[in-house]
Amino acid sequence: MSDTAEIKANPMETLSALPPEETERLTTEIIAGLKTVFDPEIPADIYELGLIYKVEIKDDRSVDVLMTLTTPNCPAAGELPTMVENAVASVPGVGVVDVKVVWEPAWSPERMSDEARLVLNMW
16 A cells, blocks of 8 residues: 655655554654755755655655755755755654655756745745
8 A cells, every 4th residue: 555645845655554643754754854954055945945856655664765956066966865864864763765866857946845935035
């Protein structure tokens, strides 16, 4: 059984047999953790910027994250995936975290939430 949320604002996907209340707790806390990670050059968190494409919580509590960067030449390319891994791994009950950077689809400002647009004054 799977619980999938394929919404732009919520890239969480749960393919696990964990109890729904535990899945909900993990989802909420993982999102909160992702919102603590900021691109050093942009004053908005990576979740609201739309850099997180998919987060998958599995039966064994391992978590796979697919993310991108604003540009392949991003100066934070070396550190952001590690920051994401650490933020997700800090959630109680999360097992092994695997972060992969992908380039398709390419990131664009349309992926940003209204919150990020407000912070960056991009209306």
